[in-house]
Amino acid sequence: MWTLFTNIGDAAVTLPVAALCIGWLARFNVRLAWQLVGALAGGMAIVGATKIIYAGWGISIPATDFRVISGHTMLSTSVWTVAITLQMKWWRLPPLPGVGAGMAIGALTGFARVMDHSHSFPEAIAGWFLGTLVAVFFLRAAINVEFERFRPVGFTLSLLLVSTLAYGHEAPLQDLIDAHSPAIHRHMPSVRAILGQIR
Secondary structure: OHHHHHHHHOHHHHHHHHHHHHHHHHHHOHHHHHHHHHHHHHHHHHHHHHHHHHHHHOOOEHHHOEOOOOHHHHHHHHHHHHHHHHHHHHOOOOOHHHHHHHHHHHHHHHHHHHHOOOOOHHHHHHHHHHHHHHHHHHHHHHOOOOOOOOOHHHHHHHHHHHHHHHOOOOOOHHHHHHHHHHHHHHOOHHHHHHHHHHO
């Protein structure tokens, strides 16, 4: 069961689903599509920064068992909350259950990451809160927008197809961070000095 939620929170699944949402949004409202791009990019940048700082400088908060923000949890919470809420909206259904479902999926993904010893509870909780902020930032702008002549059947079928094909794959983002963080550490002396003082 926990493997299921780890898999649906992996970037190999969530990023194609996010790209699908962005593509469908762009057909009707380019501004909203770019807002979703920006919100997700901001969330991923924050997660990536914590991972690079830990992998490159070894900085953590031992007292709270915090090293990095859980990327699986952040992406799962933000992407599935947005995707399901948009799905509800486009089917002319109340969007609030979609928000609740997406946040619940994100929470279960976070718990799955704790259960498989990939993250601590504080790291998973941080990922859930960040994912929630990303989703709310976007949905505040999108929830009241009317999408005239939108046919939700195509989006629903493509969402099922993309998530099914992507399920079970793993994105190599963590490997890339682990591989390149030492080089970032070496080539950023000013940052190295500041973070060295923190450590």
